[in-house]
Amino acid sequence: MYHTPAWETVMGLEVHVELSTKTKIFCGCTTAFGGEPNTHCCPICIGMPGVLPSLNKAVVEYATKAGLALNCEITRYNKFDRKNYFYPDLPKAYQISQLYLPICRNGGVEIEAEGGGRKVIGIHEIHMEEDAGKLVHDPATNATMVDYNRCGVPLIEIVSEPDFRSANEVIRYLEKLKAILQYIGVSDCKMQEGSLRADINLSVRPAGSEAFGTRTEMKNMNSFKAIGRAIAGESARQIHLLEHGGAVTQETRRWDDDKNESFAMRSKEDAQDYKYFPEPDLIPIEISEEVIEQTRRSLPELPEAKRRRYVSELGLSEYDAEQITASKVLVALFEQNLAAGCPAKELANWIMGEVMHLLSESGKEPEDIPFDYGSLGALIGMVEKNEITRSTAKKVFKAVFEENCDPVEYVEQHNLKTVTDTGAVKTVIEEVIAANQKSVEEYKSGKEKALQYLIGQSMRALRGKADPQTVTAILKELLG
Amino acid sequence: MMITDELVTYLEALGRIRLPEESRAKAQRDLQEILQYIDTLSELDTEGIEPLSHALPLTNVMREDEVQPSIPPEEVLANAPVRKDNYFLVPRSFE
Numbered sequence: 198m199y200h201t202p203a204w205e206t207v208m209g210l211e212v213h214v215e216l217s218t219k220t221k222i223f224c225g226c227t228t229a230f231g232g233e234p235n236t237h238c239c240p241i242c243i244g245m246p247g248v249l250p251s252l253n254k255a256v257v258e259y260a261t262k263a264g265l266a267l268n269c270e271i272t273r274y275n276k277f278d279r280k281n282y283f284y285p286d287l288p289k290a291y292q293i294s295q296l297y298l299p300i301c302r303n304g305g306v307e308i309e310a311e312g313g314g315r316k317v318i319g320i321h322e323i324h325m326e327e328d329a330g331k332l333v334h335d336p337a338t339n340a341t342m343v344d345y346n347r348c349g350v351p352l353i354e355i356v357s358e359p360d361f362r363s364a365n366e367v368i369r370y371l372e373k374l375k376a377i378l379q380y381i382g383v384s385d386c387k388m389q390e391g392s393l394r395a396d397i398n399l400s401v402r403p404a405g406s407e408a409f410g411t412r413t414e415m416k417n418m419n420s421f422k423a424i425g426r427a428i429a430g431e432s433a434r435q436i437h438l439l440e441h442g443g444a445v446t447q448e449t450r451r452w453d454d455d456k457n458e459s460f461a462m463r464s465k466e467d468a469q470d471y472k473y474f475p476e477p478d479l480i481p482i483e484i485s486e487e488v489i490e491q492t493r494r495s496l497p498e499l500p501e502a503k504r505r506r507y508v509s510e511l512g513l514s515e516y517d518a519e520q521i522t523a524s525k526v527l528v529a530l531f532e533q534n535l536a537a538g539c540p541a542k543e544l545a546n547w548i549m550g551e552v553m554h555l556l557s558e559s560g561k562e563p564e565d566i567p568f569d570y571g572s573l574g575a576l577i578g579m580v581e582k583n584e585i586t587r588s589t590a591k592k593v594f595k596a597v598f599e600e601n602c603d604p605v606e607y608v609e610q611h612n613l614k615t616v617t618d619t620g621a622v623k624t625v626i627e628e629v630i631a632a633n634q635k636s637v638e639e640y641k642s643g644k645e646k647a648l649q650y651l652i653g654q655s656m657r658a659l660r661g662k663a664d665p666q667t668v669t670a671i672l673k674e675l676l677g
Numbered sequence: 678m679m680i681t682d683e684l685v686t687y688l689e690a691l692g693r694i695r696l697p698e699e700s701r702a703k704a705q706r707d708l709q710e711i712l713q714y715i716d717t718l719s720e721l722d723t724e725g726i727e728p729l730s731h732a733l734p735l736t737n738v739m740r741e742d743e744v745q746p747s748i749p750p751e752e753v754l755a756n757a758p759v760r761k762d763n764y765f766l767v768p769r770s771f772e
């Protein structure tokens with residue numbers, strides 16, 4: 198337990214998501230991740246005097262899609278605003294963002310609530326803006342190196358209502374957000390590459406209280422595990438302060454995951470005064486009812502609808518349906534094999550079992566699934582047709598996972614097919630009986646354990662190529 | 678609104694500049710005059726009029742999402758006062 202239940206933690210999230218457009222928001226430079234430093238730059242995105250931004254149409258389309266998928270109202274008349282501050286990652290000394298008329302408002306995402314049931318996390322607004330450059334500390338010179346490749350990559354910032362009460366709820370929301378944005382193809386949401394970053398606003402209050410406590414903000418959290426630890430750590434810190442007569446200061450804190458502790462950041466002098474004003478270099482955007490309806494119709498089936506359908510039509514358990522629909526990749530793996538005729542429940546069992554097991558064992562995310570999706574279905578098909586036993590299938594799957602080999606060929610090459618010729622199985626078992634007369638006598642005198650031993654010996658002699666039921670049946674028949 | 682000496686100091690901080698001592702009084706006076714000039718606009722009745730952010734009667738000026746060549750890093754870094762490899766080098770900005 199992190200704290201006594203006398204306290205309730207209240208959180209809201211600001212999530213920055215990089216859109217997967219081909220080009221930056223205001224210039225034609227590529228948004229490709231990585232690249233040699235300062236090679237994805239032009240006079241516009243490095244803020245040369247006299248240049249003018251030119252808005253990428255796809256950014257507005259993607260933001261509209263995201264808003265609709267997150268059940269938001271779309272703002273018909275949009276403008277950009279200028280947020281002014283001095284920091285070396287921002288070469289213009291201002292960021293073009295949306296303050297007064299964000300593109301989406303009043304949405305929501307349904308998640309599984311802490312303690313069961315479902316709840317809706319409200320989305321206050323989503324706005325479009327540009328990303329900043331990347332700063333790297335250089336120990337050799339004790340200075341900061343700046344790479345502007347990421348500067349101007351389009352972002353949407355998704356601002357939630359303060360509806361979270363636990364770290365689990367935060368993580369479920371982020372997983373759902375990630376799945377939805379991946380489904381609709383507006384972002385790859387790779388946390389390790391920084392294309393999904395979360396700021397957490399956190400306060401605590403006595404359980405049952407309606408008023409909010411003073412909150413702190415933790416910025417740029419980029420792994421689910423770190424988020425879980427940061428929330429636990431910061432809640433405990435605030436509760437400890439309040440229980441010992443202290444007070445929480447409203448401030449931005451940096452979570453140090455190695456030290457498992459948060460630290461107050463030196464407040465940027467007058468950082469709050471961004472002197473926002475309407476961006477004079479960009480023309481307003483009008484989104485018509487027609488475009489909104491078109492976009493709405495173009496959306497694919499979303500995770501929530503899929504989850505319900507998997508349970509009601511395919512008979513999956515609530516848990517399995519929730520887990521599979523939480524990932525675009527797992528859905529693709531599931532649906533491709535389902536379409537090829539694989540039985541739904543068996544397929545779900547394999548995904549939730551072996552696939553998840555090997556992914557977590559190798560420290561991979563579903564996005565990194567290293568084998569052809571069809572291989573899983575082919576393998577399950579062989580089990581269904583009794584061509585291989587279940588235990589053989591697990592071994593073959595390990596090889597498929599590690600080497601992306603074709604399971605059918607692998608079974609052929611390694612001679613793993615179940616012996617279906619009962620005559621051949623019989624011959625092997627007869628040899629086992631002949632070599633284990635003592636156990637045969639014991640069995641005949643009523644010792645059931647002796648039969649288990651003989652089954653084991655036979656299975657070993659058959660090298661797992663016959664299923665235990667057949668072996669047991671033949672043994673019993675031969676032993677009379 | 679009064680442009681006080683403290684406000685001038687605050688504006689210096691926001692703009693990351695330091696005015697020469699002899700210019701402060703003039704800056705304070707100029708800023709006050711600019712504000713007064715703008716205040717004359719408040720004499721107009723703007724009830725029910727949408728704020729205008731652009732003089733052009735245009736909306737939706739957008740480009741297609743097609744990659745254009747970037748410029749070589751040599752040009753990107755041409756004006757950098759200090760560089761290291763192909764990075765700009767700036768005073769330490771981490772805590």
Ligand SMILES: [Zn+2]
Pocket residue numbers: 221224225226237238239240241242243349
């Ligand atoms: Zn550019």
